[in-house]
Amino acid sequence: MVNIAVLGYGTVGSGVVEVINTNHDSINKKAGQEIQIKYVLDLRDFPGDPIQEKIVHDYNRILEDDEVDIVVEVMGGVEPAYTYVKSALEKGKSVATSNKELVAKHGSELIAMAKERKINFLFEASVGGGIPIIRPLNQSLTADEICEITGILNGTTNYILTKMRNENREFDEVLKEAQELGYAERNPAADVEGYDACRKIAILSSLAFGSQVDYEDIYTEGITNITAKDIVFADQFGYTIKLLGSSKRIDGQIYCMVAPTMITEDNPLYSVNGVFNGIFVKGNVLGDVMFYGSGAGKLPTASAVVSDIVDEVKHLHTNIMTTWSSRKLELADIKNAKKRFYVRMEGARSEKQAEAEEVFGAIQAVESEKVPGEFAFLTEEMSEKEYEERAAKIKGIVNRIRIGR
Amino acid sequence: MVNIAVLGYGTVGSGVVEVINTNHDSINKKAGQEIQIKYVLDLRDFPGDPIQEKIVHDYNRILEDDEVDIVVEVMGGVEPAYTYVKSALEKGKSVATSNKELVAKHGSELIAMAKERKINFLFEASVGGGIPIIRPLNQSLTADEICEITGILNGTTNYILTKMRNENREFDEVLKEAQELGYAERNPAADVEGYDACRKIAILSSLAFGSQVDYEDIYTEGITNITAKDIVFADQFGYTIKLLGSSKRIDGQIYCMVAPTMITEDNPLYSVNGVFNGIFVKGNVLGDVMFYGSGAGKLPTASAVVSDIVDEVKHLHTNIMTTWSSRKLELADIKNAKKRFYVRMEGARSEKQAEAEEVFGAIQAVESEKVPGEFAFLTEEMSEKEYEERAAKIKGIVNRIRIGR
Numbered sequence: 190m191v192n193i194a195v196l197g198y199g200t201v202g203s204g205v206v207e208v209i210n211t212n213h214d215s216i217n218k219k220a221g222q223e224i225q226i227k228y229v230l231d232l233r234d235f236p237g238d239p240i241q242e243k244i245v246h247d248y249n250r251i252l253e254d255d256e257v258d259i260v261v262e263v264m265g266g267v268e269p270a271y272t273y274v275k276s277a278l279e280k281g282k283s284v285a286t287s288n289k290e291l292v293a294k295h296g297s298e299l300i301a302m303a304k305e306r307k308i309n310f311l312f313e314a315s316v317g318g319g320i321p322i323i324r325p326l327n328q329s330l331t332a333d334e335i336c337e338i339t340g341i342l343n344g345t346t347n348y349i350l351t352k353m354r355n356e357n358r359e360f361d362e363v364l365k366e367a368q369e370l371g372y373a374e375r376n377p378a379a380d381v382e383g384y385d386a387c388r389k390i391a392i393l394s395s396l397a398f399g400s401q402v403d404y405e406d407i408y409t410e411g412i413t414n415i416t417a418k419d420i421v422f423a424d425q426f427g428y429t430i431k432l433l434g435s436s437k438r439i440d441g442q443i444y445c446m447v448a449p450t451m452i453t454e455d456n457p458l459y460s461v462n463g464v465f466n467g468i469f470v471k472g473n474v475l476g477d478v479m480f481y482g483s484g485a486g487k488l489p490t491a492s493a494v495v496s497d498i499v500d501e502v503k504h505l506h507t508n509i510m511t512t513w514s515s516r517k518l519e520l521a522d523i524k525n526a527k528k529r530f531y532v533r534m535e536g537a538r539s540e541k542q543a544e545a546e547e548v549f550g551a552i553q554a555v556e557s558e559k560v561p562g563e564f565a566f567l568t569e570e571m572s573e574k575e576y577e578e579r580a581a582k583i584k585g586i587v588n589r590i591r592i593g594r
Numbered sequence: 595m596v597n598i599a600v601l602g603y604g605t606v607g608s609g610v611v612e613v614i615n616t617n618h619d620s621i622n623k624k625a626g627q628e629i630q631i632k633y634v635l636d637l638r639d640f641p642g643d644p645i646q647e648k649i650v651h652d653y654n655r656i657l658e659d660d661e662v663d664i665v666v667e668v669m670g671g672v673e674p675a676y677t678y679v680k681s682a683l684e685k686g687k688s689v690a691t692s693n694k695e696l697v698a699k700h701g702s703e704l705i706a707m708a709k710e711r712k713i714n715f716l717f718e719a720s721v722g723g724g725i726p727i728i729r730p731l732n733q734s735l736t737a738d739e740i741c742e743i744t745g746i747l748n749g750t751t752n753y754i755l756t757k758m759r760n761e762n763r764e765f766d767e768v769l770k771e772a773q774e775l776g777y778a779e780r781n782p783a784a785d786v787e788g789y790d791a792c793r794k795i796a797i798l799s800s801l802a803f804g805s806q807v808d809y810e811d812i813y814t815e816g817i818t819n820i821t822a823k824d825i826v827f828a829d830q831f832g833y834t835i836k837l838l839g840s841s842k843r844i845d846g847q848i849y850c851m852v853a854p855t856m857i858t859e860d861n862p863l864y865s866v867n868g869v870f871n872g873i874f875v876k877g878n879v880l881g882d883v884m885f886y887g888s889g890a891g892k893l894p895t896a897s898a899v900v901s902d903i904v905d906e907v908k909h910l911h912t913n914i915m916t917t918w919s920s921r922k923l924e925l926a927d928i929k930n931a932k933k934r935f936y937v938r939m940e941g942a943r944s945e946k947q948a949e950a951e952e953v954f955g956a957i958q959a960v961e962s963e964k965v966p967g968e969f970a971f972l973t974e975e976m977s978e979k980e981y982e983e984r985a986a987k988i989k990g991i992v993n994r995i996r997i998g999r
Contacts, residue, residue, distance in 0.1 A: 211878070211879065478885070479887065491879065
């Protein structure tokens with residue numbers, strides 16, 4: 190029997206308890222031992238709930254109990270999670286976490302601590318909710334050098350963009366509705382400004398390239414500037430707009446960014462809609478693979494946490510997470526990254542297209558009855574720097590969105 | 595240093611050698627040791643090729659060499675692969691294989707042999723080519739009870755169906771072209787009759803449900819009856835036709851079959867086109883996940899084989915494949931499986947719809963200028979048995995295709 194302690198009885202924490210109770214027999218069979226929840230740490234009490242008998246308010250009770258082999262951190266936020274996790278590892282307890290802020294900020298240190306002590310620090314649920322992606326990156330794609338990892342990593346923004354597209358509605362209106370439905374937070378900045386996706390692509394990039402990618406270094410642009418007009422034009426060009434977190438190795442350098450991006454039907458992420466997430470990986474021998482599933486939600490996230498617990502039970506004294514060193518990976522300057530751009534401009538196409546061609550060279554332009562007084566065009570491939578220089582030479586640009594492959 | 599022997603220097607075997615040479619440094623780092631190819635078994639010689647110095651013609655050379663820890667079986671076919679693999683395991687050598695016939699037929703026995711000896715028998719490449727699916731099923735989805743596993747498991751038939759749809763062409767014509775391009779075998783039965791997909795869904799089902807699913811028990815229907823006319827009508831109903839291998843747990847029983855199936859845009863497999871494969875899994879807590887990638891091809895398949903080799907190097911004396919017992923899983927009779935059906939009939943809709951409604955109850959019928967003298971309809975949900983009984987009461991049915999979710 191292996192005793193575990195769950196830190197936090199919120200959405201994910203109660204989900205972990207529920208999953209372990211629901212699939213008790215099959216989980217214990219796969220783990221090879223019975224998993225018992227000995228403690229649940231929470232500031233609150235839950236009178237009448239069977240969990241109450243396991244509730245403790247003092248973390249030291251867990252830390253000092255040598256019978257606890259695994260600590261499950263599902264509180265979120267950097268502190269006190271970081272202090273708790275660190276002290277658990279110091280005591281020789283493995284840790285499973287769903288906490289992307291913690292992993293993005295302190296992942297390499299906590300991985301190294303676990304490795305030294307022949308225990309484990311696992312975090313499958315920190316990216317892509319229930320989608321198996323951390324373990325496949327670490328254990329399945331071992332024959333490959335990763336060339337690219339690009340994902341729809343935030344369900345809230347994907348829900349908003351899908352709804353805007355399907356119903357041709359404006360961002361503010363759909364955001365408000367998503368908030369009412371509980372799909373978006375009251376303070377939506379972490380989602381809609383891309384901060385959440387940024388932490389997740391930092392984690393994936395660190396794993397894929399084996400070195401620490403600091404999320405603060407990643408150029409991050411949210412979806413607040415995307416309008417119903419852009420969606421009309423994108424549709425006309427055969428594109429859909431997705432918030433992508435993306436890391437690419439080009440000429441030995443890693444380019445990493447989070448930004449709304451237009452993609453075509455050929456891209457496997459094109460049909461990842463609603464609250465779903467999708468993560469595309471390109472390996473130098475494997476070619477393209479994609480992982481798709483529920484990027485959030487109580488039970489899918491808890492399922493991923495419990496899969497880490499099972500792995501830790503199976504590997505109580507063996508470390509299994511090998512990549513991601515603390516050596517900092519210096520990202521390439523995205524100003525040098527080359528791509529095509531979508532540009533929306535004020536004015537009639539008939540009057541302004543010539544001017545746009547003078548500035549940008551060959552373009553593909555369209556107009557739409559649904560967007561009077563404006564038109565849109567796609568540029569040829571150019572660097573971000575070159576785009577900015579050219580765009581500064583012309584008046585009337587209302588929005589620009591990057592084109593993906 | 596770990597010595598390996600590769601059995602067979604065909605497409606996959608030479609791919610394995612190429613992948614190990616190409617990504618030498620990163621592979622050794624992830625394995626924690628240097629992987630050296632000591633022998634390649636092949637009946638042929640390859641004068642002038644650097645591999646020649648490793649070529650042996652006698653398998654006993656490999657078997658008797660205690661320095662060889664891992665045998666890589668990439669010959670295909672049940673014999674002599676089975677004899678070779680069994681004797682390797684008996685000698686305490688781990689085995690990695692890409693051989694779906696071998697795994698479908700003898701998987702449970704070989705897994706048990708490896709488990710007893712604390713070595714490994716791994717077969718990531720036997721299903722879905724480069725797509726990580728075996729390891730995720732075995733090691734990632736451990737918190738879940740699997741409710742469904744449905745896949746586009748054969749790239750050749752998916753290429754043919756995609757081409758038929760995109761270009762509105764007939765099966766025979768597209769098959770011939772696929773043969774000329776090397777996407778289909780000269781004898782295409784294994785692919786187009788669904789036998790290949792059948793072995794693969796047998797392997798996935800055995801892993802997902804933990805008991806032996808015999809491929810001989812699986813109802814299997816190929817794509818040879820699908821015509822351009824069906825594709826016209828499918829399109830009109832908003833469906834695409836895919837060859838799906840599918841296992842579902844319904845009321846405690848497992849229904850398993852391989853058949854062309856119509857699916858809508860809501861299904862994540864809808865946009866898996868061309869030679870790509872996609873595998874959809876539904877867990878009772880995880881919800882829906884999908885894995886997508888190259889289902890075949892020299893390097894993607896070799897990438898999966900090498901990922902098994904890396905795992906075996908990391909676990910030289912620890913068994914890691916736990917599920918799939920030899921206890922036979924008795925599949926439910928698919929005659930009782932319920933679904934909707936697409937039916938194509940001879941005759942004008944105006945004349946025959948009433949008769950069809952009399953037999954099938956409520957239906958949705960369409961006709962098309964592109965298919966003169968015929969019409970098509972969708973039935974309500976009914977069992978396969980009920981469908982057959984009703985269909986026998988009416989003349990003029992040309993084809994019927996099952997509707998997926």
